[in-house]
Amino acid sequence: GAGVSQTPSNKVTEKGKYVELRCDPISGHTALYWYRQSLGQGPEFLIYFQGTGAADDSGLPNDRFFAVRPEGSVSTLKIQRTERGDSAVYLCASSSMTGTALGYTFGSGTRLTVV
Amino acid sequence: KQEVTQIPAALSVPEGENLVLNCSFTDSAIYNLQWFRQDPGKGLTSLLLIQSSQREQTSGRLNASLDKSSGRSTLYIAASQPGDSATYLCAVFPGDDYKLSFGAGTTVTVRA
Numbered sequence: 001g002a003g004v005s006q007t008p009s010n011k012v013t014e015k016g017k018y019v020e021l022r023c024d025p026i027s028g029h030t031a032l033y034w035y036r037q038s039l040g041q042g043p044e045f046l047i048y049f050q051g052t053g054a055a056d057d058s059g060l061p062n063d064r065f066f067a068v069r070p071e072g073s074v075s076t077l078k079i080q081r082t083e084r085g086d087s088a089v090y091l092c093a094s095s096s097m098t099g100t101a102l103g104y105t106f107g108s109g110t111r112l113t114v115v
Numbered sequence: 116k117q118e119v120t121q122i123p124a125a126l127s128v129p130e131g132e133n134l135v136l137n138c139s140f141t142d143s144a145i146y147n148l149q150w151f152r153q154d155p156g157k158g159l160t161s162l163l164l165i166q167s168s169q170r171e172q173t174s175g176r177l178n179a180s181l182d183k184s185s186g187r188s189t190l191y192i193a194a195s196q197p198g199d200s201a202t203y204l205c206a207v208f209p210g211d212d213y214k215l216s217f218g219a220g221t222t223v224t225v226r227a
Contacts, residue, residue: 006158027125041161042119042204042217056213091158104149104215108158 002026004107012113016058021110022075022087023092032075034067047059049075053081072113082114119207121218128129130227134192136221138205143183146210150179153202153220160164163190167210195225220223 005024018036025028025032035043043061052072060066064082068077089111093104101109118141128134138148147166151159163179165188171180173223176193192199202222206215 033213040219042206042219043215045214045219048213059214089158090180093159105161106159107152111156 004092004094004105006090006107006110008110009108010111010113012115013073015082015084015114018081019079019082021079021090021112022078023075023107024103025055025073025075025092025094026096027073029094029096030072032069033095034075034077035093037045037089037091037109046077046090052079057098079112082112082113087112087114116144117207117209119205119216119218121203121205121221123221124219125222125224126165127218127224127226128195129194130197132195132225134188134190134195134199134201134223134225135151136192136203136223138188138190138218140186140188140207142209142217143186144209145183147206147208148181149206149208150180150188151204151206151224152190153204155201159204195223197225199223200225201216 007022033048034046047067048056049069054064055103064080066075089109091109093106095104120139122137148173149164152163153159165172165181178191181188202220203219
């Protein structure tokens with residue numbers, strides 16, 4: 001596609017529920033990143049994919065968070081047993097190569113609210 | 116660990132004034148620096164990317180400078196307009212890693 005697409009744009013869920021957030025990167029971009037942005041702060045790194053594999057998941061806060069990218073294109077971030085502290089904007093970005101000089105392209109984000 | 120600081124946190128100016136937004140970073144070993152714009156409830160839009168070998172980049176009314184040795188970048192927005200109201204984030208890319216380190220942003224309000 002022309003840009004990075006994230007769905008849904010907004011998600012409200014009850015504490016303890018499971019959610020999935022989807023990211024559709026720019027066609028042909030091999031690198032995909034997930035970031036989380038809490039209110040009033042800059043985005044923080046969660047996980048990085050190069051192709052189908054998670055090259056670095058060191059930013060995932062705990063084992064309730066998991067992400068996949070089975071075919072090297074679309075990625076899904078999964079959160080189990082959601083907590084109120086998980087409320088944030090989840091941003092996805094893609095780039096054409098690792099260590100790119102071209103910069104990242106970000107999606108519009110998914111605003112997750114856990115009530 | 117790279118620390119990125121943006122000052123001021125918020126800025127309000129009358130229309131037509133020039134804007135000066137500051138970004139500082141603690142580790143000068145960066146590959147590039149990127150400025151983003153974020154509208155309320157939206158994602159990030161890339162404004163300018165400066166390679167570590169460059170000193171500045173310009174796009175329309177926007178100009179960003181980079182002084183790697185002192186760990187600073189400045190975003191200038193000339194002749195501000197109400198449509199420039201947004202949060203501006205700077206992010207550094209370390210090069211030996213792939214994770215962007217972001218500042219917390221400067222929220223700009225341009226009054227008509």
